[in-house]
Amino acid sequence: MIDIRLLRNEPATVRAALARRGNPELLVQADAVLDLDAHSRDIVAHRDSLRAEVNEVSKQVGALLKAGDVEAAEKLQDISRSLGDDQRRLAAEYDELQASIRDLLLRLPNLPHPDAPDGAGEADNPVVKGPVNMPAEFGTHQRVPHWESATALGILDNERATKISGAMFTMQRGLGAMLSRALCQYALDQMADAFEEIRPPSLVTTATLTATGQLPKFADDAYSIERDDLWCIPTAEVPLTSIYAGEVLDEVQLPIRMTAYSPCYRREAGSAGRDTRGMLRAHEFDKVEILAVASPEQGPALLNEFVGRAEALIAGLELPYRIIEICTGDMGQSHHRSFDIEVYAPGCDSWLEVSSVSWFSDYQARRADIRYRVAGEKGTRIANTLNGSALAVPRVWAAIIENHRQPDGSIAIPAVLRPYLRGTVSIPSR
RNA sequence: GGAACGGUGGCAGAGCGGACAAAUGCAUCCGCCUUGAAAGCGGAAGGCUCACAAGGCCCGGGGGUUCGAAUCCCUCCCGUUCCGCCA
Numbered sequence: 091m092i093d094i095r096l097l098r099n100e101p102a103t104v105r106a107a108l109a110r111r112g113n114p115e116l117l118v119q120a121d122a123v124l125d126l127d128a129h130s131r132d133i134v135a136h137r138d139s140l141r142a143e144v145n146e147v148s149k150q151v152g153a154l155l156k157a158g159d160v161e162a163a164e165k166l167q168d169i170s171r172s173l174g175d176d177q178r179r180l181a182a183e184y185d186e187l188q189a190s191i192r193d194l195l196l197r198l199p200n201l202p203h204p205d206a207p208d209g210a211g212e213a214d215n216p217v218v219k220g221p222v223n224m225p226a227e228f229g230t231h232q233r234v235p236h237w238e239s240a241t242a243l244g245i246l247d248n249e250r251a252t253k254i255s256g257a258m259f260t261m262q263r264g265l266g267a268m269l270s271r272a273l274c275q276y277a278l279d280q281m282a283d284a285f286e287e288i289r290p291p292s293l294v295t296t297a298t299l300t301a302t303g304q305l306p307k308f309a310d311d312a313y314s315i316e317r318d319d320l321w322c323i324p325t326a327e328v329p330l331t332s333i334y335a336g337e338v339l340d341e342v343q344l345p346i347r348m349t350a351y352s353p354c355y356r357r358e359a360g361s362a363g364r365d366t367r368g369m370l371r372a373h374e375f376d377k378v379e380i381l382a383v384a385s386p387e388q389g390p391a392l393l394n395e396f397v398g399r400a401e402a403l404i405a406g407l408e409l410p411y412r413i414i415e416i417c418t419g420d421m422g423q424s425h426h427r428s429f430d431i432e433v434y435a436p437g438c439d440s441w442l443e444v445s446s447v448s449w450f451s452d453y454q455a456r457r458a459d460i461r462y463r464v465a466g467e468k469g470t471r472i473a474n475t476l477n478g479s480a481l482a483v484p485r486v487w488a489a490i491i492e493n494h495r496q497p498d499g500s501i502a503i504p505a506v507l508r509p510y511l512r513g514t515v516s517i518p519s520r
Numbered sequence: 521g522g523a524a525c526g527g528u529g530g531c532a533g534a535g536c537g538g539a540c541a542a543a544u545g546c547a548u549c550c551g552c553c554u555u556g557a558a559a560g561c562g563g564a565a566g567g568c569u570c571a572c573a574a575g576g577c578c579c580g581g582g583g584g585u586u587c588g589a590a591u592c593c594c595u596c597c598c599g600u601u602c603c604g605c606c607a
Binding site for chain 2: 134137149152168169
């Protein structure tokens with residue numbers, strides 16, 4: 091949620107920043123918020139002065155009753171009653187306005203960082219690094235889509251996954267299943283030097299899913315369990331961000347760094363038929379996430395560090411990759427600045443997004459009400475949040491199968507993963 | 521799921537219809553004292569809105585009763601204990 095005070099005090103700045111996202115509708119919404127806000131401020135001033143009168147008169151009533159002057163007290167009670175009625179009417183109006191403002195504000199996206207590149211959409215995302223590890227050419231044995239090779243090796247069984255759960259569910263078997271788990275453990279171990287490992291709940295409340303920005307606007311993308319008013323998390327970012335919701339931290343605690351493995355659930359409502367083969371897009375997948383609650387000043391350095399960490403994981407797996415920056419027209423609702431890491435998959439002949447690292451400025455923290463106190467300073471400040479996928483399992487899994495496929499059809503296991511696969515060096519051909 | 525009891529400031533804990541933003545203790549901060557510290561003494565200090573004004577709001581959330589609610593009523597949530605069920 092953007093700061094309504096910023097919108098109020100510097101409407102031109104906010105409008106200019108929103109305009110960079112390329113959706114004129116956003117400016118209309120921002121203006122609507124400004125109108126409602128001005129109106130609501132008039133009303134609340136009036137309401138408060140009525141309340142002040144009621145408070146004053148009530149005090150006098152108390153004093154008169156104590157003094158035994160019942161008649162005078164009753165007169166004042168009549169006055170107070172009618173002031174109270176007026177006050178209640180204004181209060182109701184104010185509450186309605188506030189609800190409308192909040193609803194609009196929750197749907198308004200974050201302001202892009204000044205350094206984020208301008209652009210209209212995906213095609214305008216600049217490559218900021220790479221390709222790295224890209225061979226001059228790929229062998230024909232690498233040009234096989236993983237859903238064919240992995241199925242033949244008996245490590246992927248999507249046909250039965252579909253029987254069990256329907257379309258867009260996947261199932262790995264044997265060394266394939268172990269490879270998924272190995273990737274998680276590899277990522278967690280690589281983050282262990284600087285991040286506290288968390289095992290968060292996978293089902294969360296509506297308030298929790300609202301804090302990170304998925305609700306109210308993107309309700310269709312999430313699985314809901316209506317009977318219990320719970321939602322399946324689309325990423326560990328959701329529970330991790332809300333760990334400190336409603337709390338006031340000390341500046342010295344920042345940044346708080348956390349990492350978590352979690353299953354992720356996505357309805358993929360708008361993406362039917364796109365990249366749905368094999369492991370490219372599924373309703374349920376595993377991911378290791380990294381997250382920080384920080385001060386605004388710590389944001390840029392952490393963003394850099396997070397990108398570096400995600401990159402190091404991919405580089406360690408000996409995969410060809412590149413880093414792109416997300417332009418203003420392609421940026422997610424909550425994002426302030428974002429980078430993606432893409433891995434090249436020769437079998438699919440495409441770049442797969444395997445990691446997304448973002449700085450949210452105070453957009454999520456304001457929704458979640460995560461604040462911090464600066465020593466010697468009165469009041470509190472809203473924190474910043476950052477997060478990134480350390481490693482999203484399925485696409486990395488697919489990239490390993492395709493890139494590391496040998497001429498005999500076996501799959502070479504990258505050295506860093508072998509300890510997690512009980513020493514397995516390769517997945518043998520059949 | 522059932523029953524009982526609870527939810528008050530950083531923590532503990534009083535208040536249970538009127539002068540309560542809320543006693544007290546601990547913790548915190550600032551003085552004094554001290555070579556320095558502790559102890560002792562004196563003082564300061566909650567959050568939100570907002571212009572660090574005035575005013576308003578905040579005693580788990582929401583609603584109600586009342587001239588007036590931390591205090592009474594309803595409802596929901598959470599916690600503790602007991603019972604039931606259960607990996």
